[in-house]
Amino acid sequence: MVEPVIAIENLNHYYGKGNLKKQVLFDINLSINAGEIVIMTGPSGSGKTTLLSLIGCLRSVQEGNLTLLDRQLNGAKESKLVQMRRQIGYIFQAHNLLGFLSAKQNVQMSIELNDHISKQQAEAKSTEMLQAVGLGERVNYYPDSLSGGQKQRIAIARALVNHPKLILADEPTAALDKKSGRDVVEIMQRLAKEQGSTILMVTHDNRILDIADRIVDMEDGYLTRNADLSAASS
Numbered sequence: 001m002v003e004p005v006i007a008i009e010n011l012n013h014y015y016g017k018g019n020l021k022k023q024v025l026f027d028i029n030l031s032i033n034a035g036e037i038v039i040m041t042g043p044s045g046s047g048k049t050t051l052l053s054l055i056g057c058l059r060s061v062q063e064g065n066l067t068l069l070d071r072q073l074n075g076a077k078e079s080k081l082v083q084m085r086r087q088i089g090y091i092f093q094a095h096n097l098l099g100f101l102s103a104k105q106n107v108q109m110s111i112e113l114n115d116h117i118s119k120q121q122a123e124a125k126s127t128e129m130l131q132a133v134g135l136g137e138r139v140n141y142y143p144d145s146l147s148g149g150q151k152q153r154i155a156i157a158r159a160l161v162n163h164p165k166l167i168l169a170d171e172p173t174a175a176l177d178k179k180s181g182r183d184v185v186e187i188m189q190r191l192a193k194e195q196g197s198t199i200l201m202v203t204h205d206n207r208i209l210d211i212a213d214r215i216v217d218m219e220d221g222y223l224t225r226n227a228d229l230s231a232a233s234s
Helices: 048-055 078-085 103-111 119-132 148-160 178-195 206-211 229-233
Strands: 006-015 022-032 037-041 063-068 088-092 166-170 198-202 214-219 222-228
Touching: 006 048, 022 048, 022 222, 037 048, 037 206, 048 063, 048 166, 048 198, 088 148, 103 119, 103 148, 119 148, 148 178, 166 178, 178 198, 178 206
Parallel strands: 037 198, 037 214, 088 166, 166 198
Antiparallel strands: 006 022, 006 063, 214 222
């Protein structure tokens, strides 16, 4: 039996301490398999980003079980969380590019975290990835001279260049117009399928829900729906 990429059981999370302690996630149970594209929806403040940050090893697990890529994260030390973060591709609403670096250099930074790759290999892989997202003619352009959609494509290239098994995306189309947003998620979908990666995406954008294999809804810290679209369409 193949182990899921993400396995969550009875996960709870709190902010604050003492009298100010507030529960923000309640008894979350979720399993996501290799190659799935799962979209998480729900109103602002429902706990989506908190859950994504726990899965992305940006916060520590407090209660319940969270297994990621066959590694148990309960009680994980910061060094282990850092190690796990290197196996995940992150795409955020803000592209978070460094303005003083070219498109290729922004992507290359992600590769150079790996000690086993030479600078020449990193440059070649960065250029190849930018070509894959349709920016082969703009590898040496700086962010200020690119559109919002092009910047987000660089962010996708940076997230996928190390072929991560898991890609986490938080509102990747929120700042884009309809066409650019559609282009961006279709690139993510195609490249993830080619690489065999799993995508978990948080979005309010109803125009892109059709790329998902499954949609999960959150409300007030609870998972309220877990719908398999592939089963519904078959």
